[in-house]
């Protein structure tokens with residue numbers, strides 16, 4: 001396996017009226033070529049801003065910590081430090097779309113309402129694939145076909161608002177893939193869709209990712225979705241990765257009480273009518289980040305005198321997996 005993205009020690013702070021907050025603190029993860037990393041956690045855990053940082057899409061009030069490193073290996077093998085790219089530079093424009101594509105929950109965030117779908121796709125195709133207008137149009141139609149849009153030759157001349165929600169999401173996937181990215185970031189792309197369409201779009205994304213050999217970061221709050229689409233998973237809580245490893249292993253044998261809570265929140269097929277058991281309590285605000293382990297305020301297994309005082313180190317008991325929890329250290333076990 002070859003590493004296409006390596007994020008090390010990423011911290012993100014914002015200047016706000018209440019002072020400086022740091023909603024992402026020391027996050028590290030890698031994405032392998034041809035594999036999908038699922039980034040999972042409740043709303044506010046810092047999933048979106050961690051990936052927006054890669055594309056320099058954070059607002060001007062944001063600052064990256066001095067030790068943050070985001071190294072991307074481009075298609076030609078060149079290693080690019082994403083944090084050093086200048087705003088408005090030619091290189092950043094090339095990276096956005098042509099190397100790293102992004103799909104959002106709301107397709108209208110990517111589409112302009114005033115141009116046809118075809119025009120927008122053709123622009124990306126001409127810029128990133130160097131095709132002429134006529135070829136670009138054919139390519140766009142082929143891409144719409146690929147994502148399962150029927151009658152693509154007519155749809156290509158429609159405006160985004162003329163498509164249904166599920167169709168628009170497929171068209172956005174086609175638009176993003178038109179630029180030929182090697183790495184795709186999908187930020188809750190199916191959350192706004194109804195359940196049947198959600199499953200179809202997930203299947204489509206998994207098939208396209210495999211067929212095109214792309215790396216993918218898939219952001220979701222739902223571990224059930226991770227089980228369907230991800231090879232690897234990183235579980236985020238209040239700006240920190242609390243557990244990571246191969247998705248199958250983490251789901252089969254979760255080590256962190258937060259991951260266990262997220263898994264308990266998924267209704268099993270045999271018990272679809274049971275009440276969901278969400279992780280009790282609310283995620284604290286980054287302005288009031290608890291000391292020690294950030295999860296200790298909601299953890300039913302917290303060790304008094306340890307978890308609220310000291311931040312746990314990352315340890316690994318299962319090959320390829322890592323967890324940040326005092327329960328998995330000899331020090332924590334003897335204090336329990």
Ligand SMILES: Nc1ncnc2c1ncn2[C@@H]1O[C@H](COP(=O)(O)OP(=O)(O)OP(=O)(O)O)[C@@H](O)[C@H]1O
Pocket residue numbers: 014016021023041042043044045046047048049050059061221286
């Ligand atoms: N522009 C901003 N200014 C100040 N703080 C911000 C800004 N954007 C995000 N944050 C802070 O970062 C936290 C994490 O935001 P982020 O959007 O990454 O969460 P998330 O895990 O993706 O949640 P969701 O699933 O709701 O998108 C927010 O709760 C907020 O405190």
